[in-house]
Amino acid sequence: MKKLVLLIVAPLIFCWTIVSVNSECNLPTNLIKEIQSYEEIATNIINSLTTGKYKGGTYNELAKFVDTFGARVSGTENLENAIDYALALMKQYGLENVHGEEALVPHWVRNEERGEILEPRKANLPVLGLGSSVGTLANGIEAEVVVVKTFDQLKGLNTTIKGKIVVFNEDWITYGTSVAYRSHGASEAARFGAEAVLIRSVTPFSMSTLHTGWQDYEEGVVKIPTACISKEDAQLFQRYQDRGQKIVVRLHLNYTRFEDSKSRNSVGEIQGSTYPDKVVLVSGHIDSWDVGVGAMDDGGGAFISWYALAVLHGLGLRPRRTLRAVLWTAEEPGLVGWAAYNASHYNELDNFTFVMESDEGTFSPLGINYAAGVEGGCIIQEIVKLLAPINATQAVPSTNGVGSDISAWTSSLLPGASLLNENQRYFWFHHSAADTMDVLDPDNLDKSTAVWAVVSYIIADLTDDFPRNRDQPRVKVVN
Numbered sequence: 001m002k003k004l005v006l007l008i009v010a011p012l013i014f015c016w017t018i019v020s021v022n023s024e025c026n027l028p029t030n031l032i033k034e035i036q037s038y039e040e041i042a043t044n045i046i047n048s049l050t051t052g053k054y055k056g057g058t059y060n061e062l063a064k065f066v067d068t069f070g071a072r073v074s075g076t077e078n079l080e081n082a083i084d085y086a087l088a089l090m091k092q093y094g095l096e097n098v099h100g101e102e103a104l105v106p107h108w109v110r111n112e113e114r115g116e117i118l119e120p121r122k123a124n125l126p127v128l129g130l131g132s133s134v135g136t137l138a139n140g141i142e143a144e145v146v147v148v149k150t151f152d153q154l155k156g157l158n159t160t161i162k163g164k165i166v167v168f169n170e171d172w173i174t175y176g177t178s179v180a181y182r183s184h185g186a187s188e189a190a191r192f193g194a195e196a197v198l199i200r201s202v203t204p205f206s207m208s209t210l211h212t213g214w215q216d217y218e219e220g221v222v223k224i225p226t227a228c229i230s231k232e233d234a235q236l237f238q239r240y241q242d243r244g245q246k247i248v249v250r251l252h253l254n255y256t257r258f259e260d261s262k263s264r265n266s267v268g269e270i271q272g273s274t275y276p277d278k279v280v281l282v283s284g285h286i287d288s289w290d291v292g293v294g295a296m297d298d299g300g301g302a303f304i305s306w307y308a309l310a311v312l313h314g315l316g317l318r319p320r321r322t323l324r325a326v327l328w329t330a331e332e333p334g335l336v337g338w339a340a341y342n343a344s345h346y347n348e349l350d351n352f353t354f355v356m357e358s359d360e361g362t363f364s365p366l367g368i369n370y371a372a373g374v375e376g377g378c379i380i381q382e383i384v385k386l387l388a389p390i391n392a393t394q395a396v397p398s399t400n401g402v403g404s405d406i407s408a409w410t411s412s413l414l415p416g417a418s419l420l421n422e423n424q425r426y427f428w429f430h431h432s433a434a435d436t437m438d439v440l441d442p443d444n445l446d447k448s449t450a451v452w453a454v455v456s457y458i459i460a461d462l463t464d465d466f467p468r469n470r471d472q473p474r475v476k477v478v479n
């Protein structure tokens with residue numbers, strides 16, 4: 001997940017308003033009855049995943065996938081091999097119309113990186129370059145360090161920045177807020193003549209973990225190398241500086257940005273029985289960072305998406321509308337696979353009934369986070385009642401859209417949803433070497449797949465189209 005503005009905090013803000021939202025729903029009785037009529041189907045789906053034939057399946061397939069391919073970096077042959085494998089899996093499990101759709105994606109690789117503190121005490125400095133960073137010259141950079149906590153502090157220092165290595169020791173506030181330093185820190189510091197930038201890893205918790213991520217150079221500003229350091233080292237630099245100690249660091253960073261290359265969004269379907277042209281889309285992204293193996297971000301989201309369709313197919317369930325699983329490519333370098341898909345399917349969006357993406361973890365699921373207008377919200381609230389057997393009955397509105405790739409669609413154009421789950425620890429692992437299968441739990445993946453399958457199936461099968469109206473969800477703040 002790259003751009004996750006507010007998505008993580010939204011549940012915390014809104015969860016106590018649900019009751020009031022609920023009580024204000026005024027759905028037609030026949031629609032409520034129709035949704036309730038799916039109870040047996042929902043229970044069958046849930047049971048098949050929690051005790052039946054599909055128990056453990058999401059985890060096992062994901063583990064095999066992740067153990068086989070490891071990290072799946074945009075632009076690499078390994079990612080393309082992983083995509084071939086995912087397409088074959090979808091076919092093997094009976095999905096229809098399985099195919100890849102081309103997208104041109106960035107290709108950035110780290111060759112070599114070393115950091116060293118020279119003053120006031122010689123020490124190794126672990127560094128992890130940010131995506132799209134340029135490297136240093138062959139003999140590296142040796143310079144004095146200036147630590148700032150905010151962009152305002154940087155501006156205040158102005159001319160004293162020239163020739164220095166700027167360390168951003170930003171506080172963790174939320175991902176959406178703090179990530180600005182990772183995304184724009186290099187160009188902001190380059191304006192004042194900095195030689196290089198080091199960013200405190202964007203995470204609420206650290207055991208000396210480094211958390212990379214894409215960064216964007218601003219056009220017309222000189223491109224300087226940028227990498228992240230641990231929270232611990234950023235705080236060390238802060239203490240040195242606060243005591244007036246001179247800090248000198250040596251960096252040797254070598255990265256290559258290759259030409260963009262061809263990748264694919266992976267698509268598989270259950271075609272609709274009555275309205276095959278109408279689409280309910282479920283998704284996650286298949287690419288990952290190069291550190292860790294992208295089991296959490298976003299192996300989990302990608303695998304609950306296609307596996308939900310595999311389970312529905314296995315249970316003989318074919319909804320009226322087409323259910324489409326999409327495994328986005330190149331989300332990490334800036335939603336690039338989605339952008340290609342949006343461009344080539346934009347004129348079909350009228351027939352996209354509902355869009356879903358899971359890219360904020362597949363920990364213990366709580367329900368659904370939605371961006372769907374008033375009536376749509378009421379429908380979701382009615383649907384998630386059927387998830388009572390797994391306690392995933394919360395329906396939490398988001399005013400800013402949901403999902404990462406699909407966020408531009410769901411912020412204004414299309415109704416959609418993401419997986420509400422107990423993801424308080426998500427950013428402990430995000431974009432770090434710690435994003436491995438150990439983060440995931442088989443039972444939680446079963447339940448997450450169940451939420452995904454039940455919600456997408458019912459929306460794809462209801463007699464009437466899900467309401468298109470994307471007015472603000474009705475959120476009544478109690479107190």
Ligand SMILES: *[C@@H]1O[C@H](CO)[C@@H](O)[C@H](O)[C@H]1NC(C)=O
Nearest residue numbers: 111112135136137138254255
């Ligand atoms: C960076 O690494 C590449 C690949 O190892 C090497 O060919 C190149 O010379 C290095 N560049 C610099 C500036 O050290």
Ligand SMILES: *[C@@H]1O[C@H](CO)[C@@H](O)[C@H](O)[C@H]1NC(C)=O
Nearest residue numbers: 154155156157158159191192
């Ligand atoms: C920084 O200082 C220069 C030279 O004194 C001045 O021209 C510039 O406006 C200052 N920049 C900011 C952002 O304050």
Ligand SMILES: *[C@@H]1O[C@H](CO)[C@@H](O)[C@H](O)[C@H]1NC(C)=O
Nearest residue numbers: 339342343344346347408409
């Ligand atoms: C989606 O595609 C349409 C059509 O090409 C384009 O106008 C729109 O800007 C795209 N949306 C985004 C957020 O890129």
Ligand SMILES: *[C@@H]1O[C@H](CO)[C@@H](O)[C@H](O)[C@H]1NC(C)=O
Nearest residue numbers: 275277278347348349350351
């Ligand atoms: C939507 O699907 C209908 C058939 O159900 C088709 O006639 C129509 O062309 C589609 N609209 C768009 C915009 O693709």
Ligand SMILES: *[C@@H]1O[C@H](CO)[C@@H](O)[C@H](O)[C@H]1NC(C)=O
Nearest residue numbers: 050364388389390391392447
């Ligand atoms: C649901 O919650 C109840 C009450 O907290 C608990 O007893 C039950 O085990 C939970 N069920 C599942 C499937 O987690």
Ligand SMILES: [Zn+2]
Nearest residue numbers: 001297298359
């Ligand atoms: Zn992600």
